[in-house]
Amino acid sequence: MHSARITAGRLRLTMLVVVAIVAVFVVKLVDFQVVRAQELTLAAESRRTIPVTTYGERGSIVDANGTVLADSVERYDITAAPVNVDWETGLTQITIDGERRAVSNQEAVAKIAELTGSVAADLMAALEADRKSQFAYLVKAVDLDTFTSVWDLDIAWVYSDMRPSRVYPSGAIAGNLVGFLGLDEPLSGTERRWDECLAAENGQSSYERSADGVRLPGSLVVETEPSDGGTVHLTIDADLQWFAQQKLAERAAEVGADWGTAMLVRVDTGEIVVAADWPSIDPNDLNSVGPDDAGARSFVAPFEPGSIMKPVAFAALLDQGLITPDTQLVVPGRYTEGLPAGEYITDVFAHGDLRWTATGILMNSSNIGTVMLSNRMSLEERYEYFRKFGFGQPTEVDFLGESVPGNHGRVFTPGEIDAVSAATQMFGQGITATSAQMVSLYQTLGNGGVRMPLTLVAGCEHPDGTWTDVPVPNGERVVSEYAAETTLQMMETVATQGGLRSVITVPGYRLAAKTGTGEVAENGRYGSERIVSLAGVFPADDPEYALVVTLAKPDIMKSSAAAAPTFNAIMEQVIKTFRVQPSTEPAPDLALTW
Amino acid sequence: MSALPLASPRPDRAAPRPRRHLEVAPTRAQRRARPRLLPAVVTMGGIGVILLAQLLLSIVLADGAYRIADLQREQRDLQRQEQALTEELEVLSSTQNLTANAEHLGMIASGNPVFLDLSTGAVSGTPTPAGGSLTGSSGNQIGNALITGETLVQVSTTSPLEAGGSAGTGGSAAPPPVSTGTIPSPTTR
Numbered sequence: 001m002h003s004a005r006i007t008a009g010r011l012r013l014t015m016l017v018v019v020a021i022v023a024v025f026v027v028k029l030v031d032f033q034v035v036r037a038q039e040l041t042l043a044a045e046s047r048r049t050i051p052v053t054t055y056g057e058r059g060s061i062v063d064a065n066g067t068v069l070a071d072s073v074e075r076y077d078i079t080a081a082p083v084n085v086d087w088e089t090g091l092t093q094i095t096i097d098g099e100r101r102a103v104s105n106q107e108a109v110a111k112i113a114e115l116t117g118s119v120a121a122d123l124m125a126a127l128e129a130d131r132k133s134q135f136a137y138l139v140k141a142v143d144l145d146t147f148t149s150v151w152d153l154d155i156a157w158v159y160s161d162m163r164p165s166r167v168y169p170s171g172a173i174a175g176n177l178v179g180f181l182g183l184d185e186p187l188s189g190t191e192r193r194w195d196e197c198l199a200a201e202n203g204q205s206s207y208e209r210s211a212d213g214v215r216l217p218g219s220l221v222v223e224t225e226p227s228d229g230g231t232v233h234l235t236i237d238a239d240l241q242w243f244a245q246q247k248l249a250e251r252a253a254e255v256g257a258d259w260g261t262a263m264l265v266r267v268d269t270g271e272i273v274v275a276a277d278w279p280s281i282d283p284n285d286l287n288s289v290g291p292d293d294a295g296a297r298s299f300v301a302p303f304e305p306g307s308i309m310k311p312v313a314f315a316a317l318l319d320q321g322l323i324t325p326d327t328q329l330v331v332p333g334r335y336t337e338g339l340p341a342g343e344y345i346t347d348v349f350a351h352g353d354l355r356w357t358a359t360g361i362l363m364n365s366s367n368i369g370t371v372m373l374s375n376r377m378s379l380e381e382r383y384e385y386f387r388k389f390g391f392g393q394p395t396e397v398d399f400l401g402e403s404v405p406g407n408h409g410r411v412f413t414p415g416e417i418d419a420v421s422a423a424t425q426m427f428g429q430g431i432t433a434t435s436a437q438m439v440s441l442y443q444t445l446g447n448g449g450v451r452m453p454l455t456l457v458a459g460c461e462h463p464d465g466t467w468t469d470v471p472v473p474n475g476e477r478v479v480s481e482y483a484a485e486t487t488l489q490m491m492e493t494v495a496t497q498g499g500l501r502s503v504i505t506v507p508g509y510r511l512a513a514k515t516g517t518g519e520v521a522e523n524g525r526y527g528s529e530r531i532v533s534l535a536g537v538f539p540a541d542d543p544e545y546a547l548v549v550t551l552a553k554p555d556i557m558k559s560s561a562a563a564a565p566t567f568n569a570i571m572e573q574v575i576k577t578f579r580v581q582p583s584t585e586p587a588p589d590l591a592l593t594w
Numbered sequence: 595m596s597a598l599p600l601a602s603p604r605p606d607r608a609a610p611r612p613r614r615h616l617e618v619a620p621t622r623a624q625r626r627a628r629p630r631l632l633p634a635v636v637t638m639g640g641i642g643v644i645l646l647a648q649l650l651l652s653i654v655l656a657d658g659a660y661r662i663a664d665l666q667r668e669q670r671d672l673q674r675q676e677q678a679l680t681e682e683l684e685v686l687s688s689t690q691n692l693t694a695n696a697e698h699l700g701m702i703a704s705g706n707p708v709f710l711d712l713s714t715g716a717v718s719g720t721p722t723p724a725g726g727s728l729t730g731s732s733g734n735q736i737g738n739a740l741i742t743g744e745t746l747v748q749v750s751t752t753s754p755l756e757a758g759g760s761a762g763t764g765g766s767a768a769p770p771p772v773s774t775g776t777i778p779s780p781t782t783r
Binding site: 067068071073074143144145167168169170171172173215216238239242243245246249250253280282284285288506507508572575576579581582584 | 659662663674675677678680681684685687688689690693704706707709718719720722728729730732734735736737738739740741
């Protein structure tokens with residue numbers, strides 16, 4: 001009986017020990033599997049899981065013909081892990097010409113520097129900055145050829161990162177319109193204004209990999225898919241844009257202008273074919289021009305346009321039935337009526353009383369005559385016409401920065417305008433406008449008095465082929481068809497009888513043109529600086545294009561004669577490019593004097 | 595034991611009766627349930643086959659993973675190459691580059707276009723002589739940092755005249771020369 005008791009005691013003890021051990025295991029199990037499960041799983045996964053960012057491609061910007069103006073490319077950062085460098089022996093295995101051999105670390109770095117065109121000492125310094133570091137940049141953003149040649153050296157401590165980058169294959173052509181990217185975000189132009197369309201979404205995925213870097217089967221987890229950006233289609237013709245910029249640059253250098261713009265618009269659609277700025281930035285090289293020249297003056301730099309504004313007055317007066325082309329007027333050499341004491345208006349050349357018709361006033365660009373005729377309209381009516389022609393408000397293009405007050409010109413309301421400006425605004429002083437607004441005026445006159453919304457972007461084409469933001473060409477009538485066509489006929493006298501007729505006309509084509517020499521106010525006074533323009537619509541008998549060329553502050557030739565050759569060259573190139581048919585009927589012969 | 599005479603009236607007390615070893619006789623069912631070799635072999639073999647299959651499967655999978663990795667690398671390389679070539683092409687087709695190359699070959703800008711109305715034979719437009727260089731004396735003013743300035747064709751090997759001649763015969767899209775006196779016109783009646 002005694003031994004049996006002992007046996008039972010042992011058994012009980014054993015059971016107790018077993019239960020205790022099992023209890024310990026259970027506690028540990030619960031701890032691992034439940035309490036710290038997430039933490040441990042994460043730790044385990046991070047040891048073998050590789051997260052990867054999959055890049056979506058930022059959309060490109062193309063012109064009307066599909067010529068690429070901005071495109072996304074891949075560049076490669078060459079990086080190193082200094083901790084993997086063999087600092088003790090100072091040797092690195094590299095492959096040169098298919099032959100594997102050991103060279104000194106310095107030689108290996110020198111080889112990388114040679115291939116990437118960088119300074120070996122800089123690379124060595126980056127590598128040696130912290131010998132225990134896992135990561136150091138050697139060379140940033142090299143192209144594929146360079147990257148491949150470095151990669152082929154097969155150096156164990158060299159790594160790489162892909163870096164999405166941007167190129168502008170056409171350089172400064174439309175550089176003012178396209179804009180550019182900063183390090184993290186678009187900074188200017190279409191790149192910024194249309195970022196919503198262009199921007200790509202990067203994707204995120206992860207996979208587990210084996211010791212030799214091969215992805216374990218079935219371990220790829222895609223968390224978010226990348227999506228590519230859309231393509232922004234501009235209405236610009238890159239070749240013509242180049243030509244206009246080139247001619248502006250040549251002429252600006254000849255006459256010593258500070259800047260120049262040229263805008264060409266299809267009259268029936270309002271599409272902008274050319275919006276040239278000189279100087280214009282080359283987005284590939286942000287230092288190519290100064291900060292003042294990096295934007296698009298044609299859209300955001302209003303100026304006092306001078307006489308190219310006069311067609312507003314004549315079209316409005318014709319629309320109201322207040323004048324005909326033959327309306328007779330005696331125009332004095334000095335005009336003071338309705339102006340404060342001491343103020344007077346003159347014409348560009350001194351004259352006594354002249355018997356001009358309305359056409360003669362427009363052809364001779366008489367300030368006095370224009371003001372005398374405009375006095376037949378109330379201030380409210382004048383203001384209404386200016387607004388309906390699109391002045392004093394951003395154009396429909398809504399170019400980046402255009403909606404900022406001060407960037408879209410100013411038309412004084414009848415309440416705030418003074419007596420002098422009320423008169424001078426009719427000949428384009430005391431009122432400011434951008435080149436885009438000016439070309440919109442001539443588009444309206446060329447389109448029978450119907451103003452079409454100006455368009456620069458034909459739409460955003462998404463990767464799936466759908467289009468959004470396609471402009472709806474809903475025109476708005478500003479003046480009657482009769483008023484618009486008659487104004488053009490009156491303007492034709494500038495091209496048939498004006499002083500610049502031999503310079504601006506292209507043989508065989510009728511042209512309705514207007515010259516403009518705006519005085520530039522500086523510090524509240526008008527000085528000797530001028531902004532000179534030539535604006536026109538052609539062919540005048542069946543208008544297709546409206547063109548405005550402006551040069552600012554020329555040193556020599558401070559009149560519209562400075563802009564005339566550029567206007568002519570661009571008009572001729574447009575005729576050649578778009579195969580514009582010659583005019584079939586001669587211009588009407590309107591009387592200038594009586 | 596069987597030699598013990600049954601006739602002996604007394605059992606021999608001194609000699610203890612030998613303890614008999616007793617065994618439970620297996621029933622028929624128990625006998626049948628005894629482990630047999632065949633099922634064991636089949637089971638073990640089955641497990642072996644399954645393990646082997648699993649091994650092979652994972653070898654194939656791993657091999658596939660390597661192939662996928664290889665192909666993906668190849669695809670990535672090809673995509674990179676395509677992109678680099680596209681990039682190069684875009685720069686080559688930029689207006690600045692085309693103009694420079696065209697002028698390098700001696701090409702000049704045309705004059706005013708003249709239109710020929712095929713139905714009436716009427717000519718409209720005013721012809722002007724070809725206008726010479728597009729860029730004038732100062733050369734291209736519109737910068738492009740991507741262009742190296744090299745021209746694609748060397749003029750030393752191709753004179754402008756030869757270039758014009760070869761362009762005329764080389765282009766298969768060029769229209770055939772029109773015989774004098776006849777104007778190609780639609781023959782709808």
